[in-house]
Amino acid sequence: MALMAQREFNVDKNASFSEWYNTVIYAADLVDVRYNVQGFVVHKPWSTRVLRKLYSLFEAELEKDGHEPVSFPVVIPKENIDKEAGHLEGFAPELFWVTKGGNNELARPLALRPTSETAFYQMYSLWVQGIGDLPLKYYQSCSVYRYEHETLPFLRGREFMFIETHTAFAERAEAAAQVAKDMVIARRVLEGGLGLALMQFVRPHWDTFPGAENTYANDVVMPDGKVNQIASTHMLGQHFSKPFDVSFEDASGEKKYTFNTCFGPGIWRVMAALIAVHGDNKGLIFTPVVAPVQVVIVPIFKAETRDAVLAYAVKARLALEKKGYRVALDDSDKSPGFKYNEWELKGVPMRLEIGGREAEAGNVTLVRRDTHEKTVVPLAVLPRAVARAGKALAKELAKRSKAELKARITKCKSIDAIGKALDGKGGFCRVNICSTGSEGTACGKLIQERTAGKVRGMLYGADEKASGKCVACGKPANEVVYVARQY
Amino acid sequence: MALMAQREFNVDKNASFSEWYNTVIYAADLVDVRYNVQGFVVHKPWSTRVLRKLYSLFEAELEKDGHEPVSFPVVIPKENIDKEAGHLEGFAPELFWVTKGGNNELARPLALRPTSETAFYQMYSLWVQGIGDLPLKYYQSCSVYRYEHETLPFLRGREFMFIETHTAFAERAEAAAQVAKDMVIARRVLEGGLGLALMQFVRPHWDTFPGAENTYANDVVMPDGKVNQIASTHMLGQHFSKPFDVSFEDASGEKKYTFNTCFGPGIWRVMAALIAVHGDNKGLIFTPVVAPVQVVIVPIFKAETRDAVLAYAVKARLALEKKGYRVALDDSDKSPGFKYNEWELKGVPMRLEIGGREAEAGNVTLVRRDTHEKTVVPLAVLPRAVARAGKALAKELAKRSKAELKARITKCKSIDAIGKALDGKGGFCRVNICSTGSEGTACGKLIQERTAGKVRGMLYGADEKASGKCVACGKPANEVVYVARQY
Numbered sequence: 009m010a011l012m013a014q015r016e017f018n019v020d021k022n023a024s025f026s027e028w029y030n031t032v033i034y035a036a037d038l039v040d041v042r043y044n045v046q047g048f049v050v051h052k053p054w055s056t057r058v059l060r061k062l063y064s065l066f067e068a069e070l071e072k073d074g075h076e077p078v079s080f081p082v083v084i085p086k087e088n089i090d091k092e093a094g095h096l097e098g099f100a101p102e103l104f105w106v107t108k109g110g111n112n113e114l115a116r117p118l119a120l121r122p123t124s125e126t127a128f129y130q131m132y133s134l135w136v137q138g139i140g141d142l143p144l145k146y147y148q149s150c151s152v153y154r155y156e157h158e159t160l161p162f163l164r165g166r167e168f169m170f171i172e173t174h175t176a177f178a179e180r181a182e183a184a185a186q187v188a189k190d191m192v193i194a195r196r197v198l199e200g201g202l203g204l205a206l207m208q209f210v211r212p213h214w215d216t217f218p219g220a221e222n223t224y225a226n227d228v229v230m231p232d233g234k235v236n237q238i239a240s241t242h243m244l245g246q247h248f249s250k251p252f253d254v255s256f257e258d259a260s261g262e263k264k265y266t267f268n269t270c271f272g273p274g275i276w277r278v279m280a281a282l283i284a285v286h287g288d289n290k291g292l293i294f295t296p297v298v299a300p301v302q303v304v305i306v307p308i309f310k311a312e313t314r315d316a317v318l319a320y321a322v323k324a325r326l327a328l329e330k331k332g333y334r335v336a337l338d339d340s341d342k343s344p345g346f347k348y349n350e351w352e353l354k355g356v357p358m359r360l361e362i363g364g365r366e367a368e369a370g371n372v373t374l375v376r377r378d379t380h381e382k383t384v385v386p387l388a389v390l391p392r393a394v395a396r397a398g399k400a401l402a403k404e405l406a407k408r409s410k411a412e413l414k415a416r417i418t419k420c421k422s423i424d425a426i427g428k429a430l431d432g433k434g435g436f437c438r439v440n441i442c443s444t445g446s447e448g449t450a451c452g453k454l455i456q457e458r459t460a461g462k463v464r465g466m467l468y469g470a471d472e473k474a475s476g477k478c479v480a481c482g483k484p485a486n487e488v489v490y491v492a493r494q495y
Numbered sequence: 496m497a498l499m500a501q502r503e504f505n506v507d508k509n510a511s512f513s514e515w516y517n518t519v520i521y522a523a524d525l526v527d528v529r530y531n532v533q534g535f536v537v538h539k540p541w542s543t544r545v546l547r548k549l550y551s552l553f554e555a556e557l558e559k560d561g562h563e564p565v566s567f568p569v570v571i572p573k574e575n576i577d578k579e580a581g582h583l584e585g586f587a588p589e590l591f592w593v594t595k596g597g598n599n600e601l602a603r604p605l606a607l608r609p610t611s612e613t614a615f616y617q618m619y620s621l622w623v624q625g626i627g628d629l630p631l632k633y634y635q636s637c638s639v640y641r642y643e644h645e646t647l648p649f650l651r652g653r654e655f656m657f658i659e660t661h662t663a664f665a666e667r668a669e670a671a672a673q674v675a676k677d678m679v680i681a682r683r684v685l686e687g688g689l690g691l692a693l694m695q696f697v698r699p700h701w702d703t704f705p706g707a708e709n710t711y712a713n714d715v716v717m718p719d720g721k722v723n724q725i726a727s728t729h730m731l732g733q734h735f736s737k738p739f740d741v742s743f744e745d746a747s748g749e750k751k752y753t754f755n756t757c758f759g760p761g762i763w764r765v766m767a768a769l770i771a772v773h774g775d776n777k778g779l780i781f782t783p784v785v786a787p788v789q790v791v792i793v794p795i796f797k798a799e800t801r802d803a804v805l806a807y808a809v810k811a812r813l814a815l816e817k818k819g820y821r822v823a824l825d826d827s828d829k830s831p832g833f834k835y836n837e838w839e840l841k842g843v844p845m846r847l848e849i850g851g852r853e854a855e856a857g858n859v860t861l862v863r864r865d866t867h868e869k870t871v872v873p874l875a876v877l878p879r880a881v882a883r884a885g886k887a888l889a890k891e892l893a894k895r896s897k898a899e900l901k902a903r904i905t906k907c908k909s910i911d912a913i914g915k916a917l918d919g920k921g922g923f924c925r926v927n928i929c930s931t932g933s934e935g936t937a938c939g940k941l942i943q944e945r946t947a948g949k950v951r952g953m954l955y956g957a958d959e960k961a962s963g964k965c966v967a968c969g970k971p972a973n974e975v976v977y978v979a980r981q982y
Binding site for chain 1: 531535536538539543544546547563565566567569570574587588589590591593595596597614618621654656
């Protein structure tokens with residue numbers, strides 16, 4: 009039981025989300041922030057296991073969509089990064105540089121990858137020789153490195169885990185279709201699998217990924233009302249294929265550059281959302297799909313019932329393991345109440361309480377982590393009852409998240425109203441604006457200066473109709489956008 | 496079918512192993528070495544998938560043995576590495592240094608981890624507060640970084656994949672037992688699962704891991720007669736627990752330092768062994784347990800039988816997928832013969848040939864990659880036939896590897912005989928030596944100077960009895976050791 013919690017946990021999530029978050033990640037033994045390099049954290053087994061599940065959920069969906077895994081070097085030469093001007097400008101201040109090997113100065117500095125467009129497209133230039141080599145759809149599961157100044161585990165780190173896909177297509181329409189598929193994948197995994205209610209946006213022109221034509225993003229609202237971008241996908245057009253010469257000859261012998269997209273599910277940030285959105289005052293709540301332990305069995309016995317209860321508890325464990333469940337039987341010497349607290353803190357979605365009475369009657373008591381609802385279940389139907397309870401829990405968490413999101417959307421008709429709403433319950437302010445194109449840049453800036461909120465963009469796929477005037481410049485509004493403060 | 500081979504492959508493995516190896520890794524589309532940083536390679540999907548399987552084979556065994564996964568930072572501050580003198584001396588010339596973030600010089604340089612003892616033990620010092628916190632058994636699956644001068648994919652890289660376990664125990668005997676278990680795990684995965692015949696050694700005192708008391712290693716002989724160390728485990732004693740203060744108070748209140756071990760399955764080097772040992776003049780041969788595709792189906796048809804054959808091929812695919820097999824149906828426009836070559840090159844262990852005759856009779860023709868043996872199998876029993884053929888193939892590869900190893904062991908009575916044997920068939924020279932303790936250091940050196948072979952150590956667990964004189968100094972021999980040239 010090296011997994012066990014390290015600390016008392018007694019913080020009110022609603023009263024002080026920030027303190028709650030910073031306490032729970034340590035109390036539930038997810039990370040240790042005492043590693044002696046700022047912004048680089050140690051992931052303990054419990055979070056390592058959850059993060060692996062998050063990776064595999066996205067990987068499975070990406071593979072179904074025809075992406076294949078690759079593994080690229082962690083270092084990218086400066087000359088590669090210099091090739092795309094916007095990308096360089098966006099990332100230059102954030103790069104870590106490797107400059108020495110042994111006692112030698114390296115001939116040229118190598119960046120630790122902040123993301124890998126400039127590594128991938130150089131190779132795509134070699135791999136794309138003709139239209140028969142297209143499309144290319146590769147992904148990499150890896151950590152990336154950014155020289156950030158403020159860091160917070162799972163939200164902003166100098167080292168953090170993500171997935172990056174990089175694709176190349178012959179036609180713009182195919183690239184656009186890929187971006188749309190990425191948004192479907194994001195919704196399927198994040199909302200469907202993990203119960204995180206999303207806002208999907210087309211980011212404004214002035215807030216795209218460095219080097220992208222358009223950025224599409226998935227935002228989750230955190231309990232303090234700030235939003236967490238957890239996965240974004242980008243239409244890169246030919247911004248990278250031209251400087252890197254990712255090209256082919258078409259049937260008529262004309263040289264064509266590929267259209268590229270990249271999709272970045274932020275595994276770390278998904279973890280942050282899971283912790284923050286689903287957790288409560290007792291700790292974390294994981295849905296069964298990602299929980300390292302789905303069911304914990306807590307035996308309750310006196311000296312004289314010990315053997316019978318433990319034997320029965322093992323029977324229950326085997327019945328569940330046979331059906332593929334991840335089960336822990338906590339037979340340590342701690343009291344049942346202590347165990348309840350510890351495993352609740354760690355977010356295990358279901359608990360079985362097994363005492364002498366249960367053992368004799370051939371029952372178990374099944375307790376849900378989200379509602380604390382107790383059901384007495386005959387051992388014979390336990391796997392089915394666990395399946396049902398797990399589904400119900402996932403559904404309940406998704407419902408709560410949806411309700412929470414809905415309650416955090418405020419229609420605002422002025423910049424003052426935005427500021428007030430963001431100071432209050434936070435979340436998203438729905439406003440009318442002149443444009444999310446470059447001509448709206450000044451309006452976006454003004455809103456940000458006056459409210460500390462950023463224009464997150466237009467709702468993706470919703471085609472909302474604007475009316476009235478732009479909240480910022482007062483000219484006729486053409487677009488409906490959402491403003492929020494962000495992590 | 497982006498997986499397909501890139502190049503003609505026509506090199507005789509026996510005539511020129513080095514050329515064969517350097518050609519096959521590219522022809523079978525495992526890596527691309529054209530990335531513009533020396534020693535950093537791009538792993539294509541085919542190798543990425545195999546490497547993932549190799550990771551998961553070891554991870555499963557480690558978890559069964561009670562190890563838990565963690566994820567540590569890629570950077571280690573210089574002050575940590577400086578703490579253990581032998582470790583520092585061993586690794587200092589090989590370190591990459593991160594010295595800049597953005598435009599700032601970092602206050603102190605950060606090494607890219609060459610291995611993570613000095614990261615882990617610092618945290619273990621915080622995590623071990625009492626004997627109740629022991630044992631600690633963690634592992635990390637990651638890439639590590641070494642500033643090597645000669646590089647070769649999967650054998651020696653500036654970035655390569657491995658697993659590192661780090662354990663802490665209260666008692667020396669427990670640490671020793673862990674080392675013994677590591678050797679069992681290595682044999683189980685490498686010899687049992689992957690069919691790689693091993694020599695397990697206790698390394699001589701002058702050739703231990705930097706910071707270790709004793710090193711135990713698993714060597715595989717490569718087709719050119721040089722050996723490849725693919726997994727080693729180390730008794731660290733208290734070399735790290737003392738400088739890092741990994742300690743606890745025992746029952747009597749006395750301060751005790753932990754005993755530590757670390758085990759490093761070299762995932763990259765296992766890959767090199769799989770390629771080199773099992774491959775033949777047609778390309779790679781993967782055992783079913785690691786093959787990304789276990790069965791490829793090649794349909795053979797004329798225009799008029801096309802639909803029937805393809806429908807039947809899909810039926811065969813589904814029958815196998817239902818049983819959990821990884822199957823590819825190659826319905827591309829290439830000729831069957833071309834497809835056979837391509838998939839053989841990539842090492843797919845079994846092929847199904849399905850033509851009009853097979854479709855009509857309800858049969859398939861099953862072809863093994865290792866022996867090219869063909870069997871006609873009724874579709875109804877296909878999964879069973881595939882299971883049987885896969886097992887037979889794995890057994891055959893293991894048998895070949897064992898025979899190859901056995902043929903490469905030569906008893907030698909003099910240094911000249913060692914040199915001659917190593918110049919000839921290579922492999923291992925079994926010799927008598929005065930000692931593998933520090934007093935034998937000069938003899939080890941002499942052997943190496945005269946033969947370019949290194950003393951790999953005493954056979955682990957064999958307790959072989961020495962006789963006669965030390966081949967180097969002529970004093971009475973006390974130990975039997977094996978000498979080999981190494982990668």
